[in-house]
Amino acid sequence: MRNKPLLIIVVGILAIGLGIGLGQYFMPEGEPAKPQIGGIFLVPAKPVVDFTLSQQANQPFTLADLKGHWSLLYFGYTFCPDVCPTTLTTLNRAMALLAKQGQDKDVAVWMVSVDPQRDSLEKLKEYTAFFNPKFRGATGERGEIDKLAKEFGVYYQIHKPEPGSDYYLVDHSAAIIVINPQGELQAVLTDTGSADKLASDLLSIKGYFEKARS
Amino acid sequence: MYRMLFLLSLLAFAGGAMAEDYTAGDLVITQVWARPTPPVASAGAAFLTLDNGKGPDDRLLSAQGDVSTTVELHTHHMENGVMEMRKVDDIPVPAGKTVKLQPGGLHVMLIGLKAPLVEGETFPLTLNFEKAGAVTVEVAVHQPPK
Ligand SMILES: [Cu+2]
Numbered sequence: 350m351r352n353k354p355l356l357i358i359v360v361g362i363l364a365i366g367l368g369i370g371l372g373q374y375f376m377p378e379g380e381p382a383k384p385q386i387g388g389i390f391l392v393p394a395k396p397v398v399d400f401t402l403s404q405q406a407n408q409p410f411t412l413a414d415l416k417g418h419w420s421l422l423y424f425g426y427t428f429c430p431d432v433c434p435t436t437l438t439t440l441n442r443a444m445a446l447l448a449k450q451g452q453d454k455d456v457a458v459w460m461v462s463v464d465p466q467r468d469s470l471e472k473l474k475e476y477t478a479f480f481n482p483k484f485r486g487a488t489g490e491r492g493e494i495d496k497l498a499k500e501f502g503v504y505y506q507i508h509k510p511e512p513g514s515d516y517y518l519v520d521h522s523a524a525i526i527v528i529n530p531q532g533e534l535q536a537v538l539t540d541t542g543s544a545d546k547l548a549s550d551l552l553s554i555k556g557y558f559e560k561a562r563s
Numbered sequence: 564m565y566r567m568l569f570l571l572s573l574l575a576f577a578g579g580a581m582a583e584d585y586t587a588g589d590l591v592i593t594q595v596w597a598r599p600t601p602p603v604a605s606a607g608a609a610f611l612t613l614d615n616g617k618g619p620d621d622r623l624l625s626a627q628g629d630v631s632t633t634v635e636l637h638t639h640h641m642e643n644g645v646m647e648m649r650k651v652d653d654i655p656v657p658a659g660k661t662v663k664l665q666p667g668g669l670h671v672m673l674i675g676l677k678a679p680l681v682e683g684e685t686f687p688l689t690l691n692f693e694k695a696g697a698v699t700v701e702v703a704v705h706q707p708p709k
Pocket of ligand 1: 638649670672
């Protein structure tokens with residue numbers, strides 16, 4: 350039993366080695382080098398299950414809305430005083446940087462609220478527009494939010510109000526989900542602190558996608 | 564000449580963007596600011612830097628203001644990529660240390676904003692320290708530095 354940690358390490362190394370080997374075996378020749386981004390880049394991109402949320406009254410938000418262009422999804426809530434505004438501000442600045450290179454037109458930004466109890470569609474619309482008039486908000490039934498969150502590896506937890514207070518807090522993943530124009534999960538960006546980094550990561554991701562298709 | 568300087572200082576004030584420095588006992592309080600909030604947002608956060616270069620160990624016990632119905636001291640933890648915000652009882656300001664309340668970390672949480680925080684405006688906030696006592700600062704509302 351004493352050698353168990355060592356065994357785990359050895360098995361781990363073998364598994365990683367096997368994984369790399371298989372990856373190279375299956376990688377078609379001429380595939381562009383994976384972009385180095387602040388997060389996870391998926392090769393191949395992962396298909397996304399269909400879902401039904403809402404972006405406005407009587408206007409659903411489904412997988413079809415994520416096709417034909419790039420989409421950046423951020424899961425948060427409007428009661429969030431710091432991290433959500435910071436990320437949306439950074440996204441706005443990153444979009445301005447992309448615009449300088451004519452690379453912003455095919456990128457949509459969505460904030461998906463995991464807190465539909467407090468975030469009405471109307472409220473979300475105004476909230477996202479404050480950061481950039483093109484940013485959109487969506488939310489919906491708990492089951493559909495959970496389905497999408499699970500699909501992207503997004504975690505959140507809604508807390509109960511503390512005794513004596515009438516508000517509650519929500520823990521949530523701070524990552525930005527990148528969906529390619531085929532509506533597939535292409536990347537999860539976790540390094541979201543700088544607009545420069547975000548913009549350059551998005552350019553790398555888009556560049557890879559274009560090259561891989563040509 | 565003094566008159567000129569006085570006028571200049573008035574101008575700087577009117578600019579709104581100038582962050583003022585404050586002292587409370589031995590503490591120096593700088594970079595007091597808050598991000599503008601969307602009109603529909605019910606919560607906001609204020610940030611500041613506490614420099615305790617000269618004094619004994621101190622603690623920020625609470626903050627209060629009319630800007631929101633509730634004012635609390637909060638912190639953030641990043642756990643495996645998940646951002647967790649929590650209330651804290653106080654914020655220690657050890658002797659010889661500088662403590663920053665800044666985005667992604669410690670902040671004064673403003674819950675139930677009575678009006679949106681508008682860029683270029685300021686609002687008063689009273690900070691209560693264990694040893695340095697109470698001091699009222701003007702929080703400047705502006706975008707975070709890039
Ligand atoms: Cu907070």
